[in-house]
Amino acid sequence: MPNLWDNAMVSAQTNLLDPNIWPLSATRTDAGEIAIAGVPVSELVAQYGSPLFVLDEADVRARAKAYHAAFNDSEVVTEVFYAGKAFMAGKVIKWIVDEGLNVDVCTAGELEVALRAGVAPERILFHGNNKSVSELERAVEVGVGRIVLDSFIEIERLANIASARGVTVQVLIRLTVGVEAHTHEFISTAHEDQKFGLSIASGAALEAARMVIESDSLSLLGLHSHIGSQIFDAQGFEIAAQRVFDTAVSIREDLDFTVSELNLGGGMGIAYLGEDDPLRVEQMAKALHEIVLKECERVQFPVPRLLVEPGRAIIGPAGITVYEVGTTKDVDVTDDLARRYVSVDGGMSDNIRTALYGAEYTVALASRNSSAELIDSRVVGKHCESGDIVIRDVRMFSDIGPGDLLAVAATGAYCRAMASNYNHMVRPAVVSVVDGKSELVLRRETIEDLLALDAGVN
Amino acid sequence: MPNLWDNAMVSAQTNLLDPNIWPLSATRTDAGEIAIAGVPVSELVAQYGSPLFVLDEADVRARAKAYHAAFNDSEVVTEVFYAGKAFMAGKVIKWIVDEGLNVDVCTAGELEVALRAGVAPERILFHGNNKSVSELERAVEVGVGRIVLDSFIEIERLANIASARGVTVQVLIRLTVGVEAHTHEFISTAHEDQKFGLSIASGAALEAARMVIESDSLSLLGLHSHIGSQIFDAQGFEIAAQRVFDTAVSIREDLDFTVSELNLGGGMGIAYLGEDDPLRVEQMAKALHEIVLKECERVQFPVPRLLVEPGRAIIGPAGITVYEVGTTKDVDVTDDLARRYVSVDGGMSDNIRTALYGAEYTVALASRNSSAELIDSRVVGKHCESGDIVIRDVRMFSDIGPGDLLAVAATGAYCRAMASNYNHMVRPAVVSVVDGKSELVLRRETIEDLLALDAGVN
Numbered sequence: 001m002p003n004l005w006d007n008a009m010v011s012a013q014t015n016l017l018d019p020n021i022w023p024l025s026a027t028r029t030d031a032g033e034i035a036i037a038g039v040p041v042s043e044l045v046a047q048y049g050s051p052l053f054v055l056d057e058a059d060v061r062a063r064a065k066a067y068h069a070a071f072n073d074s075e076v077v078t079e080v081f082y083a084g085k086a087f088m089a090g091k092v093i094k095w096i097v098d099e100g101l102n103v104d105v106c107t108a109g110e111l112e113v114a115l116r117a118g119v120a121p122e123r124i125l126f127h128g129n130n131k132s133v134s135e136l137e138r139a140v141e142v143g144v145g146r147i148v149l150d151s152f153i154e155i156e157r158l159a160n161i162a163s164a165r166g167v168t169v170q171v172l173i174r175l176t177v178g179v180e181a182h183t184h185e186f187i188s189t190a191h192e193d194q195k196f197g198l199s200i201a202s203g204a205a206l207e208a209a210r211m212v213i214e215s216d217s218l219s220l221l222g223l224h225s226h227i228g229s230q231i232f233d234a235q236g237f238e239i240a241a242q243r244v245f246d247t248a249v250s251i252r253e254d255l256d257f258t259v260s261e262l263n264l265g266g267g268m269g270i271a272y273l274g275e276d277d278p279l280r281v282e283q284m285a286k287a288l289h290e291i292v293l294k295e296c297e298r299v300q301f302p303v304p305r306l307l308v309e310p311g312r313a314i315i316g317p318a319g320i321t322v323y324e325v326g327t328t329k330d331v332d333v334t335d336d337l338a339r340r341y342v343s344v345d346g347g348m349s350d351n352i353r354t355a356l357y358g359a360e361y362t363v364a365l366a367s368r369n370s371s372a373e374l375i376d377s378r379v380v381g382k383h384c385e386s387g388d389i390v391i392r393d394v395r396m397f398s399d400i401g402p403g404d405l406l407a408v409a410a411t412g413a414y415c416r417a418m419a420s421n422y423n424h425m426v427r428p429a430v431v432s433v434v435d436g437k438s439e440l441v442l443r444r445e446t447i448e449d450l451l452a453l454d455a456g457v458n
Numbered sequence: 459m460p461n462l463w464d465n466a467m468v469s470a471q472t473n474l475l476d477p478n479i480w481p482l483s484a485t486r487t488d489a490g491e492i493a494i495a496g497v498p499v500s501e502l503v504a505q506y507g508s509p510l511f512v513l514d515e516a517d518v519r520a521r522a523k524a525y526h527a528a529f530n531d532s533e534v535v536t537e538v539f540y541a542g543k544a545f546m547a548g549k550v551i552k553w554i555v556d557e558g559l560n561v562d563v564c565t566a567g568e569l570e571v572a573l574r575a576g577v578a579p580e581r582i583l584f585h586g587n588n589k590s591v592s593e594l595e596r597a598v599e600v601g602v603g604r605i606v607l608d609s610f611i612e613i614e615r616l617a618n619i620a621s622a623r624g625v626t627v628q629v630l631i632r633l634t635v636g637v638e639a640h641t642h643e644f645i646s647t648a649h650e651d652q653k654f655g656l657s658i659a660s661g662a663a664l665e666a667a668r669m670v671i672e673s674d675s676l677s678l679l680g681l682h683s684h685i686g687s688q689i690f691d692a693q694g695f696e697i698a699a700q701r702v703f704d705t706a707v708s709i710r711e712d713l714d715f716t717v718s719e720l721n722l723g724g725g726m727g728i729a730y731l732g733e734d735d736p737l738r739v740e741q742m743a744k745a746l747h748e749i750v751l752k753e754c755e756r757v758q759f760p761v762p763r764l765l766v767e768p769g770r771a772i773i774g775p776a777g778i779t780v781y782e783v784g785t786t787k788d789v790d791v792t793d794d795l796a797r798r799y800v801s802v803d804g805g806m807s808d809n810i811r812t813a814l815y816g817a818e819y820t821v822a823l824a825s826r827n828s829s830a831e832l833i834d835s836r837v838v839g840k841h842c843e844s845g846d847i848v849i850r851d852v853r854m855f856s857d858i859g860p861g862d863l864l865a866v867a868a869t870g871a872y873c874r875a876m877a878s879n880y881n882h883m884v885r886p887a888v889v890s891v892v893d894g895k896s897e898l899v900l901r902r903e904t905i906e907d908l909l910a911l912d913a914g915v916n
Contacts, residue, residue, distance in 0.1 A: 085843075085880075085881050088882055089912050090912050092914070106842040107883055109879075109882025109883060109884065109905050112882070113882060113915060116915035128840060130785050130838075130839075130840035131784075132784060132840075151787045153785045153787075176789075190793075191790045193791045193797065194789070199789065202790050326589075326611075327608070327611045328609075329610075329653070331650070331657065332659065334649065335648075335649075343587055343588035345588065352878075355814060356810070356813060381588075382586060382590075383543075384541075384543045384564040384585055384586060402611060419878060419879075421567075422875060422876045423543055424566075424568045424571060425565055425567060440913040443913060449907075449911075450567060451574065453900045454547050454900055455547075455548070455549060455897070455899055456548020456550070457571060458574055
C-alpha cells in the first residue's frame with residue numbers, strides 16, 4: 001500500500017492538497033478546481049495565459065514573517081537574509097523586506113532589482129565567487145551593508161576599490177568548512193573541492209583574515225559558511241559551526257581580532273513530496289541558536305550576531321506552475337508495463353530542475369476533480385528533446401486530456417529564476433494572488449521580446 | 459603519456475588549435491592570440507563585451523554546403539533540413555538556406571524566426587510532440603511544407619484545422635522505432651519509452667497512417683524517425699531504417715498506400731574533444747544512401763525521397779564562447795591532489811550542457827600563448843551554485859589569471875539556445891565574423907531588458 005502522503009498520491013487519489021506541499025491559501029472550489037487565495041486557476045490562465053507561475057502572497061509573507069520571528073526569539077541576535085537567487089522580482093522583494101528580512105544578492109542584476117524595489121543598501125549582502133570589478137564598484141558606490149569575500153584576488157580588488165573611494169567596506173570571509181549537507185545526510189571532510197570560499201584546512205582562511213584586518217579600507221565583520229541545499233535537519237550546521245568557531249578562535253589568537261558576526265548560510269529545505277519532512281522554521285532556528293550558544297561556551301567566545309540566508313524556504317512552497325495539457329499518448333514500456341505520457345505547454349524551459357538535478361515534484365489535476373482510475377503516467381513538456389520531463393513517475397487520473405489544467409507544487413524557487421527560451425519558447429508570467437485579487441509580478445514574454453535581440457529579422 | 463589530441467591537451471600544451479574541434483578560420487595571430495576570420499578575440503570582446511559567442515560564418519556556410527553537396531551526390535534524392543533548435547537566429551538561417559538547406563522548427567517562436575529570415579514556408583518542416591492549436595493554425599496559415607504528426611490527438615487536431623480552412627496539409631508520421639543511438643553505441647528494443655512518435659510495435663503507427671490516409675485534409679508524404687544525438691556512425695540508422703521500411707511495407711500492404719518520403723532525422727555528432735571521431739558528412743551521406751538503397755532492394759520498394767535533419771553538425775563547431783577570467787583559487791582536493799579553480803564571467807546561464815548532460819568541452823587560453831607549466835584545473839562560472847562548472851577537468855597553464863581570455867570550442871549549438879538569466883545575468887551577444895569583419899547576430903541583453911518584465915521595479 002502506498003503511504004497516504006506518498007508522492008502525488010494524495011492529490012491523485014483524493015483531489016486533496018497536502019498543506020505541507022501546496023501554498024497556504026490553496027483550496028479546491030466547490031466545482032473542484034484549485035484556487036489560490038480564492039481565485040480559480042482557470043481564471044488566472046484566462047487572464048494571464050498558460051503556462052503560468054502563481055505566487056500566494058500571503059504564503060510568502062507568512063514564511064518571511066515566521067523566519068523573522070523564529071530567528072529573533074533568542075539571546076542570539078539574528079538577521080535573516082532572503083537569498084534572491086531563488087527568485088528575484090521587485091514585488092516579492094518588497095513583501096519580504098516588509099516582513100523584516102534583508103536581501104542577499106550575487107550579481108549586478110540581482111543588486112539592481114533589490115535597489116529598484118527600494119531595499120535600503122545597508123540591508124543588502126553581496127555574494128559570489130567571481131564578482132567583477134564593475135559589480136564591486138557598484139556595490140561600494142551604493143553602499144551595500146556587507147560583501148562576502150571569496151578569494152585572495154577579491155580581497156585585494158575590493159580593498160583597492162574602497163581605498164580609491166576613501167570608504168571602508170564591511171565584509172565577511174567565506175570559509176570552505178568541509179561539510180556538505182543535503183536532506184538527512186551530510187559529509188564531513190578536511191577539504192572541499194568546490195569553487196566557493198577560502199579553506200580552513202590549508203590556512204587560506206586565516207591568511208584572508210590577516211589581509212582584511214591589515215587593510216585600511218576593509219572592516220571584518222565575520223565569517224561565512226554555506227553547506228548545501230535542501231537541508232532537512234541541523235546536524236550539518238553543527239559541524240560547520242564548530243569549524244567556523246575554531247577559525248574565529250584562530251583569528252582571535254593569531255591576529256588579536258574578535259569577529260562579531262557568523263553567517264551560517266542557507267539551504268533550508270522544503271517539502272516537494274508528501275514524505276519530505278524538513279525541520280519547521282521554529283525548530284531550525286532553535287537548533288541553530290543552541291548550536292551557536294554551545295559553541296560560544298565551548299571556546300569561550302562572545303555571542304556573535306548570527307546571519308542566515310534562506311531562499312527556497314521562503315519562496316519555494318508559495319509558488320505553483322499551472323500548465324495546460326495538449327496531448328496524451330500511451331506507450332508500452334515493456335510487454336507488461338504501460339505508461340501514459342501527458343504533454344503540457346511548458347517544460348524544461350520553465351523548470352529545468354527535473355532534468356538538471358533529478359528533482360521530484362507533486363502534481364495535481366487543477367481544473368476539476370476526478371474519480372477516474374489512476375494509471376502510471378509521466379508529465380512531459382513540449383520541447384524537442386526526449387529529456388524534457390516535468391515529472392518522471394506519477395499515478396494520475398486516466399481521464400486527463402487536452403484542455404485540462406495541471407498544477408505542479410512548490411515551483412516558487414529556481415524555476416522561473418533558471419528559465420530559458422529554449423526552442424524560442426517565451427517564459428511564462430508570474431502572478432501573485434491575495435484576498436481574491438491577482439496582479440502581475442513578472443509579465444509573460446512575447447516572441448517580439450525574443451526577436452528584439454535578433455539582428456537578422458525584420 | 460596523454461594522447462597528443464587528448465582533451466584540451468593540444469591547446470594547453472602547444473597553443474595549437476585542433477582543426478577538428480575549432481572553427482575553420484580559427485588561427486593564432488603572431489602575437490599568440492586566437493583570431494576568428496582574422497579578428498582577434500580581444501578586439502571582439504572590446505567591441506561586444508564578455509562573455510561572447512563568436513560564429514565563424516564561413517564555417518557555418520561550409521558545413522551547410524557540404525551537407526547539401528554530400529546528400530545530393532546520389533540517386534536517392536535528399537533534402538537536408540537544419541534543425542533550428544540547435545541555434546536559431548535570422549542571419550544564421552539566411553546563410554544556411556542560402557547554401558541550399560531547408561529548416562526544421564518545433565515551436566511558433568522558431569517558425570517566426572524562419573519566416574522573418576525570409577525562408578519560403580514550403581521549405582519549413584514543423585516538429586513537436588505537443589504543438590498547440592494556435593501553432594498548428596499558424597503553420598497551416600503560412601503554408602509550411604511539412605508537419606510531422608506525433609500523436610492521434612494531433613492528427614485529428616490538424617485535420618480539423620486544415621479542413622476548416624479548406625486546405626490539404628502535407629504530413630509525415632513520426633515513428634518510435636525502438637532504436638536509441640549515441641556516439642558509437644546504440645540500443646535496440648521493441649518498445650521506446652519516450653514522448654515522441656507513434657509506436658510501430660503496438661500498431662499505433664499503422665493506425666495513424668490509416669487516419670491520415672482517410673483524412674480529406676491531410677496528405678501523407680512519409681515516415682519520420684529520430685534515434686538520438688551525438689551519433690558518430692551509421693549503425694543505429696541502419697536498424698531504424700529497416701523498421702521504417704517494414705512500416706512502409708505494412709502501410710502498402712494493409713492500406714494500399716505507398717509513402718514517398720523517409721525522414722531519418724538528425725543527431726549527427728561533432729567533435730568536442732580531440733578523441734571524438736564522428737563520420738565525416740561525405741561518409742555519413744554515403745552510408746545513409748546505401749542503407750536506403752539496400753532497404754529498397756530488400757523490401758522491393760520504390761526509392762523514396764530522403765530527408766535528414768542535422769542541427770549541431772552545422773552550427774556547433776562554428777561557434778566558440780569567449781570568457782574573461784575573473785578570479786583563480788587553488789584548492790587541496792585531498793592531501794595529495796590540488797586543483798586550480800579558474801572562474802570566468804559566465805557559466806551555467808550561457809552553457810548548461812556541462813551541468814545538464816555532463817558534456818565535455820575543449821578550452822584554450824585565447825588572449826595569448828603561454829609556456830607555463832600545466833596544472834590540474836577546473837573552469838567554473840560566476841553563478842551562486844557549486845554545480846556551475848564549464849569544464850570539469852582540464853590541464854591548463856599555471857599563469858592564467860584575471861584579465862586573460864579563455865575560448866571554449868564547439869559551443870555553437872545548444873548553448874545560447876538554452877541560455878537562461880539565472881542570477882539575473884544577461885545573456886551574451888552572438889557575433890559573426892567573416893573576412894576580417896564582425897557583425898551582431900544577437901545583441902547582448904541588458905539589465906533593463908530583464909527589468910522590463912518586472913512589474914515591481916521602477
